[in-house]
Amino acid sequence: MDPQVAGTASRRSLYRRSAPVRRYALAQAAGICESCNQPALFVTLRGEPYLEPHHTRRFSDGGPDDRRFVGVVCPGCHREIHHGLHGPVKNERLVEAIRQKERDSDT
Numbered sequence: 001m002d003p004q005v006a007g008t009a010s011r012r013s014l015y016r017r018s019a020p021v022r023r024y025a026l027a028q029a030a031g032i033c034e035s036c037n038q039p040a041l042f043v044t045l046r047g048e049p050y051l052e053p054h055h056t057r058r059f060s061d062g063g064p065d066d067r068r069f070v071g072v073v074c075p076g077c078h079r080e081i082h083h084g085l086h087g088p089v090k091n092e093r094l095v096e097a098i099r100q101k102e103r104d105s106d107t
């Protein structure tokens with residue numbers, strides 16, 4: 001298989017694996033950014049609040065596909081986490097916020 005095709009296939013399987021976790025995270029977030037705790041900026045054509053899934057641990061670093069490592073955030077927070085000076089701090093706070101939510105939902 002040529003590398004380009006292999007790349008496409010692995011991205012597709014990544015997407016498939018992530019979908020249930022992403023849906024679960026979106027449902028749990030209930031339209032609120034898990035980083036800044038503000039409501040989603042807009043509602044999509046499908047009638048869902050627009051939030052972006054963010055992997056707090058990158059797959060390339062061996063990060064597991066697990067709710068504990070997937071947050072849903074507004075586009076501004078997502079960009080800041082990836083490109084901002086305080087991105088790493090924001091990312092760690094997000095990890096803690098998800099952990100707290102999972103603890104609350106277990107009780």
Ligand SMILES: [Zn+2]
Pocket residue numbers: 033034035036037038073074075076077078
């Ligand atoms: Zn936000």
